[in-house]
Amino acid sequence: MAYALRDRGLLAVGRAGGHGRAEVTKTGRFYLRHGHHPEDPAFDGGGVQGVSAGSSPPASAKADDPLEGGGRGRSPTPYSERPVARARRAKARELIERLVAEGRVRLRDPVDDEIAEWRRVVDYAKRHGMEPQGMHIEKTRFGARGLELFLAEGPHPNSRGLRPTTDASVVRVPRRLSSLRPAVAALRDNEGQLVMSPVLRRRALLMLQGLAAEAMRRGYDVRQVRSYYSRREGGVDVVVDGFAYTVTVKQEFPQSTNPERSARLVVEVDHGRFGRPGRWRDGKARVLEEALGVVLGEIEARALEDARSREHEEKARAECEFRWRAAMEEAQERAVRDQFAEVLREEAGRWQEAAVLGAYCDALDRRLAEPGRAVDEATLESARRWLEWAREFARSIDPLNRLPGMPIPREPTPDELKAYLKGWSPYGLERPGGR
Template sequence: MATTKLNERQLAVLRRICDGEAPVTSNDSHLATTVYALRNRGLVATPRVGGRWSAELTEAGRQHLNQTDCTTHHPIPTAPVSPTKAEAAELITRLQQGDGTVRITDPAPGERARWRQILHTARADQLVPEGHHLRHTGRDRGDLVITLHPGSRPARSIPLDESVPVPDDLPPECLHPAAAQAPVPVCPDCLPRARRILHALCRAAEDNNYTVSIPASGSRASLVVTVADSAFPLFFHEGSYEAPDSSGAKYAWQRVTARTVHPSHQLELHLERTYPHPGRRSHWGDRQRWRLEDRLPNLFREITHRAHTEAERRQTRQRKEEETRQRWLAAMRQARTALVEDHRTKILRGQVQAWQEATAVRAYCDALEGQQNATAGTTHATRAWIDWARTYADRIDPALQSPELPEPPAATPENLRPHLHGWSPYEPKRA
């Protein structure tokens, strides 16, 4: 077992490998040197599967961590007590009975690790309801937010190899069709190399179930890589430099002021700088320490990252749109019910008012007849007035007309608008 003291970076990587929550693989190229140093000391192993390695803790590495933690009193991140199946089941119940979200405000490192183990147990023991999947944010800092989402867990792209092989020489007839037809704004000397790079990109993209195509007419891009519903144009560029142009000088002693531009033969590929991906790396090219061919895996990892980010944003947007649509549909149903109730209420109140008026008219007629009889008797003109009044009372009395449930009014947008409480009667949005 290695006894040499590890530095902080090596110890952190060793703990991460022990944790197992975020595996260390050949995709973590920035950790490769550290992993190799740990492997040379016998603390980790790097078995390969399909041309890719993943770091695994050896027994010597486990003993080294135990000795280190006993000496420094620094707990291994996975030291918290393993959660039970009951805790994982309780989490699922909380998510189902609530709004599908559980938030833990800025938990301590030990508690944060315990929640990660609970999530692992929920997935491993198949406690997640069928047709749903768990997500969480705040793995290492900030609030830990756990959410239960409908649908299957989004599939992540297959990791790429550590290199995207570019052939040293390739006949034009062997080029990928997209690489052969792509517009490449470079000098003739660099054109064969540029097409070989595009050929390697096309092959690597198709190996990972991506789609490559020629851009539409008018586009400055050389190639378009499509991942699911996201398209990423790739732009080729060749550097240049200025040099004095002595071709116009007649005499050797004449001062040369003219300048001419020459291609630098330094190639560069770049993605668009777009608003959804601020601050992300977008340019890869020839430098003193490396060539563009060496940076193609980095380019693909950036495309994969952007595609995954955009897919999550689309899912979030679609989920919000669906939630809005459901609220709008509920508001429309309530508005139709309210429209019918309001219509019936108005008719009923009108009938009650008419009935009250008819009853009052009849009572008035009875009082008028009694008054006339008590005096000199009812005159012909008074009798005619009383008869007309009684006829009028019968005509307006709804009780004599056997009223029925009225037909519902037309549910037109303008009729529904007063009952929608700010929703548009035409589409799922606020008016």
């Protein structure tokens, strides 16, 4: 036990005068006072300022430290009650309430400090079990530089049950940055991306090279990413069956002053999908290099899912187009029928007019045969000429003077078709007015 405490820097073990000697170190005093190691990353500093394994606690700490002759005065404040923890807990509670009520929380064009703080809030909520039962918080890009937080169903992708197993395919990560794939080489030469320490940048490039090489070995395409959310990240597009998936690598805690936390990397695959893992990080039990096979497997699973969705969409579109064509054929038939009906009504009107005029001529003819009163010859001659002209005109407008033929239809206009399309567009499926 003494040697285990010594290894953690809590106890100094030695020999003096032939006898064993153990002395609590300053780090050990801090542990006894606060209940955790001063460099424990789970506490984010938590009010521990200026205290490390090799530094002395402040005078106020000594006054309350039973090993410094104190023991009188205030009892140590629990981490959960310190100002930093209280503020973060309040933000986490507010975030969970908004996510439950609104579904998503979007941050438009946040600065790096805001992003870092929101990540700490999300991490606090996860570590303290504040996420709703059966759900977890996910982060994804929004717009050009925005950040979107939402609740996804199921456990977090990095939970113990979803960690890579020995059955997961292994992606070999090279040891040297040589013979790089073009997309990775372009990223290496772009000093404006993957802005981090040279050691971390080299590690990120090696992982991307290993992932790209394995993807191409499986017959997929790897392309250069055209735009990024932040200068701190970099990645490649893996194209499977025509679907492109952006794989990015970045620091998980770029603002942290803790060497262990700032050295952690995160791999993301467009993780804005409900119910699908999309984010993997360095952990205590494994490093990201061991998860690359799972990342590639997730891309393949998404490609299969997207291919099925595409097939479904193509079938739906084919059915939609079939229904549109059927509606167009019916609309054209009805529009042509309207044209024929218009011709028929016009001819029937002319026929009716000719019949009325013919009846008039017959009546006039009878009147000329029985003048009734003495009428001079000039008036009778004028009436006879008028009767002759009238009969000729009536015959000229009568459509039945010759046998009518089937009218030749013209192409219906879009406006004529609209009346019969029941909401479909006469211009096609992609034009306004289509379903």
